[in-house]
Amino acid sequence: MYSFEYERPSGIDAAAAAHGEDDKFLAGGMSFLPTLKLRLAQVDKLVDLGGIDELKGITVTGDTVTIGAMTTHGTVAASEDVKKAIPALAAMAANIGDAQVRNRGTIGGSIANADPAACYPSSLVALGATVHTNKRSISADDFFVDLFETALEEGELVTKVSFPIPEKAAYAKFPNPASRFAMVGVFVAKISGGARVAVTGAGSSVFRQSEMEAALSSNFSSDAIANIKTPADDLNSDIHASADYRAHLITVMAQRAVDAAS
Amino acid sequence: MTSVTMTVNGKSVTRDVEPNTLLVQFIRENLRLTGTHVGCDTSQCGACTVHVNGDSVKSCTMLAVQAEGADVTTIEGLANGDELHPMQEAFKENHGLQCGFCTPGMIMSAVDLVKRNPNPSEDTIRHELEGNICRCTGYHNIVKSVKSAAEKMGG
CATH class of the missing domain: 3.10.20.30 (Beta-grasp domain)
Structure with missing residues (x-):
């Protein structure tokens, strides 16, 4: 790693104030520390969010689950409140990376990084979540822009994410066997008045499969989407899978998710 | 500094x-x-x-x-003086290691696993140990070790 300065503020305002032009916020560090170790990134200062208690925790009110940005995947996976309100979200968190990664990695870090194969973005988009920052609220549809690119401005800090509780939902992932990242992951949600389908791992960023959404809105069953193909033109192709294979997996994973939805 | x-x-x-x-x-x-x-x-x-x-x-x-x-x-x-932790003892008893390089990490993960899952199934043990790689054992005796230790640790 190149050398850098380090600061560990204890409040959101102090963290925002500490962040300068070539600085980075550090959440769980499960993606960013390896990036620094490989010298693929260089920062003047790391502003560690690990000491900010107000960024941690889960609250469930009548129709919303709110998760603090520095809440770990392990905490979400083990939360009885999340398991009861949105079991699909707890199950998704339980299969991110491995146990050690889940003990450090956070929801805020995952979505701010916006890895195209990360699991969390699909849950935000499918459930119609809202990302809250220290400056504003952003709908999940507007938050994820492109490959590793979000609507966050320089120095803007994710504070929490609120998820409307769906009628039912599920996430199905075809994991890369080495990294556990999604080769293709599909999150489906049945919500009042329709259905939402979000795909991760297949394109440059999470995206909605609107044809499947329309079919599931009138008939929430795996048969309804069995013949819906996603064009492979804009999908990822790499040593793990071709674009055509990923296109095929989208339908398979979407069907599995619909069958598993609870 | x-x-x-x-x-x-x-x-x-x-x-x-x-x-x-x-x-x-x-x-x-x-x-x-x-x-x-x-x-x-x-x-x-x-x-x-x-x-x-x-x-x-x-x-x-x-x-x-x-x-x-x-x-x-x-x-x-982990050990209490000369007395091994039950997880260490179980790895020894069940031949849960060969070269031993992965063993310290494997044992630390296994102790955390049993803390969160006091009575883990074989599937749970294998899922929870996905973050630990062993090139010798084929994992079979590691899973046996963890299961045996979990029973002794009062699961």
Whole structure:
């Protein structure tokens, strides 16, 4: 790693104030520390969010689950409140990376990084979540822009994410066997008045499969989407899978998710 | 240099470190506790697993300064004097290791696993150990070891 300065503020305002032009916020560090170790990134200062208690925790009110940005995947996976309100979200968190990664990695870090194969973005988009920052609220549809690119401005800090509780939902992932990242992951949600389908791992960023959404809105069953193909033109192709294979997996994973939805 | 203070295996330690010092470097090179191994150094193999405030973490993917104020346990902190921890005893009894390189990390992960799943099924053990790679055993005896230790640990 190149050398850098380090600061560990204890409040959101102090963290925002500490962040300068070539600085980075550090959440769980499960993606960013390896990036620094490989010298693929260089920062003047790391502003560690690990000491900010107000960024941690889960609250469930009548129709919303709110998760603090520095809440770990392990905490979400083990939360009885999340398991009861949105079991699909707890199950998704339980299969991110491995146990050690889940003990450090956070929801805020995952979505701010916006890895195209990360699991969390699909849950935000499918459930119609809202990302809250220290400056504003952003709908999940507007938050994820492109490959590793979000609507966050320089120095803007994710504070929490609120998820409307769906009628039912599920996430199905075809994991890369080495990294556990999604080769293709599909999150489906049945919500009042329709259905939402979000795909991760297949394109440059999470995206909605609107044809499947329309079919599931009138008939929430795996048969309804069995013949819906996603064009492979804009999908990822790499040593793990071709674009055509990923296109095929989208339908398979979407069907599995619909069958598993609870 | 930044001063960092943490508790390691029950003892308070304070050292001056560069902010880019990894926790595993701190443990091995500053504290000379070399039971924690560096295998892949890319957060995949789990040989560097230690407990930070009771949770298993890969110490090659955490900065020493991030452990400020934390309670850290390494493999050296598990046994009670000459008496092995039940997990260590179970790995010995069930032939849960061959070359032994992955074993410290494997045991630290397994202790955390049993804490969170007091009576784990074989599937749970295999899922929970996905972050630890062993190139010798084929995992079968590791799973047996963890199951046996979980029973002895009162699951």
